Amino acid sequence: MVLRFKNRYNFHNVRLCGEAGSADVDAAQTFLIEVQNLVREKDSCLDQVFNFDETNLYLKRMPKRSYISREHRHATGICAAKDRVTVMLGANASGDLKLKPLVIHRHTNPRALRGIVKSSLGVYYRYSKRGWMTAQVCLDSFSNAYVNDIKKYLNEKNLAFKVLVIMNSAPIHPPMIAGIDPNVDFVFLPARTTSLLQPLDQGVIGAFKAYCLRRTFKVLIDATDGENCETVMEFWKNYNLRMAINNIKPGMTHRNCLHRVWRKLIPDLICDFKDFEPSAQVYEITESCVQLANRLGFEEVEYQDVEDILNCQPDELTTEELQELSVAGEAEGREEDNDDENQEAPPRQMTTAELSDTLETIEQRLQWLEDNDCNAERSGIATRGIRACLEPYKQLLYERRTCAKQKKFEFYFTAMKKHCEDEETLPSMSNRTSVRP
Helix, strand or coil, X not given: CHHHHHHHXXXXXXXXXXXXXXXXXXXXXXXXXXHHHHHHHCXXXXXXXXXXXXXXXXXXXXXXXXXXXHHCCCXXXXXXXXXXXXXXXXXXXXXXXXXXXXXXXXXXXXXXXXXXXXXXXXXXXXXXXXCCCCHHHHHHHHHHHHHHHHHHHXXXXXXXXXXXXXXXXXXXXXXXXXXXXXXXXXXXXXXXXHHHHCHHHHCHHHHHHHXXXXXXHHHXXXXXXCCCCCCHHHHHHHCCHHXXXXXXXXXXXXXXXXXXXXXXXXXXXXXXXXXXXXXXXXXXXXXXXXXXXXXHCCCCCXXXXXXXXXHCCCCCCCHXXXXXXXXXXXXXXXXXXXXXXXXXXXXXXXXXXXXXXXXXXXXXXXHHHHHHCCXXXXXXXXXXXXXXXXXXXXXXXXXXXXXXXXXXXXXXXXXXXXXHHHHHHCCCHHHCCCCCC
């Protein structure tokens, strides 16, 4: 109801509409015609047309009327800058491919990721001095990640590797990016047209942030709901980058939403999903966030509080704060990287005994659920699902035990062979000369 009221009377967040208010409508109309002609000339299908966009994500920002926020009300803009990462999202116009998010942090090897194989994170991890997108990071992410992902996707669909990538015009998207691959054409939106034409800016980024916040609330509830659990403040104090990445990696939004947001840029090629509105999806998730916040004990949190978080922009730092952030960053960098002289920490290891004990304990608890739940259907669904999720670890344990048995056999046969060889080298008793006193 609130959403329909906003749409009917054109109510918007003034802070967000700053760019839209100064948008160049004429340039947008001209570019719209040009890009549609380009798609036709290249004979591109929607699977071959992509859009990428960056956004700021504050890992530990909570609604102002939550007591977590009140506890941190004294925090300066520096604290907010430390908790911020840049995330780049990418998807094609059909909505069929949601590319792995790119997360940019301020440190090469932050403590929360120490010993973690970064390729297993479910996101692409990069770093820059302030955690912002840079021209170098942009070039690297396309050269070593996204172009390969797109090529693999098109090969699997038996489509030609000819790609059109549309991005906003900014120094962080350097012109030399066009030389990465001759089969990938980069087209940049004219200045002051992003709010009008950029597909991912038409609701996808808003939905992505709302999903991340909702997952964060759910993690908070799961970690603090029950006896002998951490308090909300205790959990939040230990909430770190790795936990945040786990909330980022599930993806952006539904396929229909990813497809429909292209209607302003290539309207002739987009199906009209009348019953699927991106803004309605954002509203729905935001309402869900409010309910979860209330369940956490943040009874004063309302829709506007959550919306403010989703729409928050980076605070302008003063010269003094920038200098302080630079000094603090260098100090943190030395502290973070003082182990092994900035070398990657060895991957974390689970011993076979620890893995076996953990799986055995989980199996015992699952058996307890089956034995004590009066609803057999419910317990069956839950236990089957958990056992299926644990299958990779069961396979790992099986491989380790098989390998250990193989090594035991090899060791046994090697020892036997050595024993036999030693026996053969001993002099025969019959060849010895007896000496009598």
